[in-house]
Amino acid sequence: MRKPILIILCILCLGAQGCATYMYHGSIDAMDSAGKERHFILYWSKTDGLLWPAKAGPASLLTECGNPVIFVERPEGIVFRGTPGQDAPVGTPATMTQPEIPCGSFIGETKFVAFDEGPVMLRISCEPVTDEFAVQPRRYLQARPEPYRFDIISTKEWSLFGKDPVAPDPPPCRQP
Amino acid sequence: MPVDPLKEREILVVHGVQTSSDAQLNQDQLIKTLIENRIGSIPLRFATRLYRYENINDDALRKYKLLLNLLAINPVGKVVADNVLEMAGDVVIALRNSSTAAKIRAGLKAAILDIFQREAPCYIVAHSLGSIYTFDVLNRLMRDDQYFDRASRRSWPVQGLITIGSPIGLDMFRVRGRKSVASLGEGHKWFRWHNYYDLTDPVVSGKIFGQQLQGYIIAETYLKQSLKQGWVIRDRQVDTGKGWLMAHVAYWENPIVGDGLVDMITN
Secondary structure (H helix, E strand, O other), rough: OHHHHHHHHHHHHHHHHHHEEEEEEEEEEEEEEOOOOOEEEEEEEEEEEEEOOOOEEEEEEEEOOOEEEEEEEEEOEEEHHHHEOEEEOOOOOOOOOOOOEEEEOOOOOOOOOOOOOOOEEEOEEEEOOOOOHHHHHHOOOOOOOOEEEEEEEEEEEEOOOOOOOOOOOOOOOOOO | OOOOOOEEEEEEEEEEOOOHHHHHHHHHHHHHHHHHOOOOOOOEEEEEEOOOOHHHHHHHHHHHHHHHHHHHOOOHHHHHHHHHHHHHHHHHHHHHOOOOHHHHHHHHHHHHHHHOOOOOOOOEEEEEOOOHHHHHHHHHHOOOOOOOOOOOOHHHOOOOEEOOOOOOOHHHHHHOOOOOOOOOOOOOOOOEEEEEEEEHHHHHHHOOOOOOOOOOOOOHHHHHOOOOOOOOEEEEEOOOOOOOOHHHOHHHHHHHHHHHHHHHHHO
16 A cells, blocks of 8 residues: 555656756857957756746857857846956956946846747947966957847757756857 | 966866765866866866865764664665765764864865966866865965965966855855955955856755745855955856756756856966
């Protein structure tokens, strides 16, 4: 009598770990901060569990021959928080004296979990700074007043125990 | 002994609570694989090392283990008792600030200074309880006048810190000596600390059933208004694709953690 109950409990426990994993991604060709035509990939993941609410993000913007940039969810929206000594708003000195530098954002989007497929408008307002510890000149999407448009699609996978998100590979560097 | 930015970078990995012995730990290999998967075409020479301290913990817990083995009534009970004692014991050792904890911190400091002696840029990835030991050692080094001249990163034994699944936000760890970070003073160089956490990780939240965290700040509670502090602290909530305890051990393969790590160690 106890055995079937135990089996049912085990199945319920396993089922509680089950979830759907989504990978959102989109890409564009555009100018990088050094003025070269490059390929850029934007991606993030979302996990929707059977027993817990969905969780998602952050997003990573991959740059051909350049550096990844992370966009995180904050009370003010989905933003790229620049680091002093590594990122600077266009037209300002490279050695900023504040730890918080707004460098980019998703326009109109505030929650990763609320997003479905479609366009993401993304703005970049900083340029990278290279110092003696950089192994190559830092590069990412060129800053400009107009937003960039990424058409985001998603893939979905079910898993009983959860699954490591499978991200797109960094774009190959065609010309350094 | 200034750091040479052109030398091979060394990523020192500090593990967390374990139930195995030092010889079985391989988190340095996991981080090596993660970097290799996410580095793309960036020309980086790097090596990963693991600071192992589980045998120090095990030695300290041996007498309790013997006692439990005597009390355990069957083989299954013995295995469960062993694992529970190992995990809980590791945490208690860290909390009690005992001589064992001091030994672990001394070993970690020696590992960092060994890399510094070789003039290699060092970056630390610390998981779970390892982040507590790392926080302590790092801040003590910063308070030592020999290191961390804010004007030059060449005097820094550690160039950046990544914590994953850290319990640093829990009240039990916010004790004397860990309530603030050491200030770097005047200057324009910034020390980076990126803290990655999954919303359902019970070690981060202290919520045993994995209820989601609310709010956005854990490590960032250490930020001060003063520019003399010199730290850039970032909390990054990351979706590991897994829930509850599985989330706590899923950071090692997460591509976002990998991308953030690549960006840190290449700069």
